[in-house]
Amino acid sequence: MSPRAKCAASTRDTMLASARRRFLEESYENVGLRDIARDVGVDVALVGRYFGSKENLFHQVLRGMRCDWLDSDIRAEDLPEFLAAMVLRKEEAEDREDLDRLLIILRSASSPKASELVRTAFREDVIEPVARLLPGPDAERRVAIAFSILTGTTVMRTFMGVGPLLDCCQHGLEQKLIGLLKEALSA
Amino acid sequence: MSPRAKCAASTRDTMLASARRRFLEESYENVGLRDIARDVGVDVALVGRYFGSKENLFHQVLRGMRCDWLDSDIRAEDLPEFLAAMVLRKEEAEDREDLDRLLIILRSASSPKASELVRTAFREDVIEPVARLLPGPDAERRVAIAFSILTGTTVMRTFMGVGPLLDCCQHGLEQKLIGLLKEALSA
DNA sequence: AGGCTATGTCAACGGCTGTAGACATAAAAA
DNA sequence: TTTTTATGTCTACAGCCGTTGACATAGCCT
Numbered sequence: 001m002s003p004r005a006k007c008a009a010s011t012r013d014t015m016l017a018s019a020r021r022r023f024l025e026e027s028y029e030n031v032g033l034r035d036i037a038r039d040v041g042v043d044v045a046l047v048g049r050y051f052g053s054k055e056n057l058f059h060q061v062l063r064g065m066r067c068d069w070l071d072s073d074i075r076a077e078d079l080p081e082f083l084a085a086m087v088l089r090k091e092e093a094e095d096r097e098d099l100d101r102l103l104i105i106l107r108s109a110s111s112p113k114a115s116e117l118v119r120t121a122f123r124e125d126v127i128e129p130v131a132r133l134l135p136g137p138d139a140e141r142r143v144a145i146a147f148s149i150l151t152g153t154t155v156m157r158t159f160m161g162v163g164p165l166l167d168c169c170q171h172g173l174e175q176k177l178i179g180l181l182k183e184a185l186s187a
Numbered sequence: 188m189s190p191r192a193k194c195a196a197s198t199r200d201t202m203l204a205s206a207r208r209r210f211l212e213e214s215y216e217n218v219g220l221r222d223i224a225r226d227v228g229v230d231v232a233l234v235g236r237y238f239g240s241k242e243n244l245f246h247q248v249l250r251g252m253r254c255d256w257l258d259s260d261i262r263a264e265d266l267p268e269f270l271a272a273m274v275l276r277k278e279e280a281e282d283r284e285d286l287d288r289l290l291i292i293l294r295s296a297s298s299p300k301a302s303e304l305v306r307t308a309f310r311e312d313v314i315e316p317v318a319r320l321l322p323g324p325d326a327e328r329r330v331a332i333a334f335s336i337l338t339g340t341t342v343m344r345t346f347m348g349v350g351p352l353l354d355c356c357q358h359g360l361e362q363k364l365i366g367l368l369k370e371a372l373s374a
Numbered sequence: 375a376g377g378c379t380a381t382g383t384c385a386a387c388g389g390c391t392g393t394a395g396a397c398a399t400a401a402a403a404a
Numbered sequence: 405t406t407t408t409t410a411t412g413t414c415t416a417c418a419g420c421c422g423t424t425g426a427c428a429t430a431g432c433c434t
Contacts, residue, residue: 008381027297029216033422043383048423109346110214110294122347141351144343145363148352152339156331159296160309164328165335176332180367195411220392230413235393 012050014040019061023104028058028111058108059117065101066125076134079146080181083130084174087150102126103158106151136187146184153177199237201227207248210291215245215298245295246304252288253312263321266333267368270317271361274337289313290345293338323374333371340364 018039022031033054037044051057074082086098105122108114127147131139156162165173205226209218220241224231238244261269273285292309295301314334318326343349352360 011381026299027214029421030297030299032420034420044422045384045424046382049382052423054422106342107297109342110217112213112217115346119348123349127349138351144349144351145340145360145367147349148339148343149336149367150339151342152335152337153332155293155296155338155342156335159302161306162310162314162331162334164325164331173332176371180332180336180370183367183370184363198411216391219390221390231392232394232414233412236412239393241392 008050011040011042011046015042015047015050015057016061016064019057020065020100020104023058023061023107024100026107028108028114033057055113055117058114061104062101062117062121062125065097065104066121069098069101069125070129070133074133076185079130079133079185080178083146083150083181084177087154088174088177099154102151102154106155106159134185138187142185142187146181149177149180149184195237198227198229198233202229202234202237202244203248203251206244207252207287207291210245210248210294211287213294215295215301220244242300242304245301248291249288249304249308249312252284252291253308256285256288256312257316257320261320263372266317266320266372267365270333270337270368271364274341275361275364286341289338289341293342293346321372325374329372329374333368336364336367336371 015036018036019031022035022039033047034044036057037047040047047057051060086096087102089099101121105118105126108118111118127140127143130147131143134143136142153165157165167173202223205223206218209222209226220234221231223244224234227234234244238247273283274289276286288308292305292313295305298305314327314330317334318330321330323329340352344352354360
């Protein structure tokens with residue numbers, strides 16, 4: 001391997017991690033390359049050098065998160081519980097990136113420069129994989145309806161700060177969500 | 188009344204209308220005051236003069252749309268049909284501004300400068316009025332869940348461009364939505 | 375030691391943004 | 405007619421943005 005390559009790859013990864021954290025909390029245009037550079041302790045020009053453009057950096061953030069998701073074999077009838085738990089942030093392990101990716105996607109959903117990337121990422125990495133787990137006709141449509149509920153809940157909780165939905169598992173919110181998802185996924 | 192007041196109020200209204208149209212299709216920071224000025228055929232400084240700041244302009248856009256909404260007395264059991272029709276854009280009358288306001292709110296939901304305005308507008312003009320129509324305990328929570336479904340559907344259709352949800356009333360999408368809303372609003 | 379390459383810095387550009395103050399003009403009032 | 409007021413324009417200011425090319429430095433290889 002080439003000299004000093006390890007260090008370069010390391011800072012590149014740190015940039016990616018910082019970008020992921022930033023894009024998680026602000027929309028595409030509200031994240032500045034200078035913010036990311038400051039996080040890493042590096043000049044702005046370097047992030048521009050490693051990832052050719054801001055758009056590509058965002059693309060790499062999305063690409064880097066689409067690996068370990070749904071690879072375990074989940075039975076179709078377990079999907080509602082699984083998806084509800086994901087959205088309500090059960091098991092606060094720091095390596096669960098499923099909800100993070102959904103949040104990044106939603107944050108920048110209406111950013112002209114990012115909307116195209118966001119849409120295909122959502123279709124290819126979220127809708128289609130889940131639809132493949134689902135037997136019966138019209139799988140994509142049913143999954144789309146289910147994710148309407150899931151993204152809606154996420155938007156209400158995270159973006160709109162709607163109080164009554166913030167207490168995670170209390171008041172049987174999770175059970176209600178599971179019930180709705182079952183009806184949504186049914187034919 | 189003061190001289191030339193009619194003309195000033197007229198251009199001010201034109202600005203508001205243009206701003207509404209712009210905020211409907213772009214998020215808060217992606218709408219430029221110069222765009223609005225160009226729509227009206229006027230200099231940038233004038234929109235700055237009439238509405239002191241961009242933030243206040245956005246505020247006035249939101250305030251101007253919260254009048255004719257739900258003032259007709261809707262029975263609680265008709266709410267699911269009513270809300271589903273609203274989100275799916277039945278009756279394409281141009282004076283139906285309900286969905287427009289929801290779209291503006293959602294577009295700028297994650298814009299730092301606008302998020303506060305957006306959150307209170309959503310709570311005071313959407314959640315609370317509907318909750319007042321609903322008998323029984325925990326009304327706000329049930330309405331919040333119902334609007335999770337509604338905003339989720341809207342996000343999927345409008346922002347994410349999810350194909351299977353775009354054909355409005357076909358495949359019984361509206362019926363499915365109504366069913367989900369009934370379950371969401373039930374105790 | 376000397377050269378070379380990977381890694382990173384610095385300065386700056388062009389463009390866009392919201393905002394502010396000085397100025398112009400047309401219409402109403404005196 | 406002269407004065408005043410409402411309406412709108414012009415210029416410009418800081419500030420941020422992504423992007424670019426030239427330069428510095430530290431470590432490896434020969």
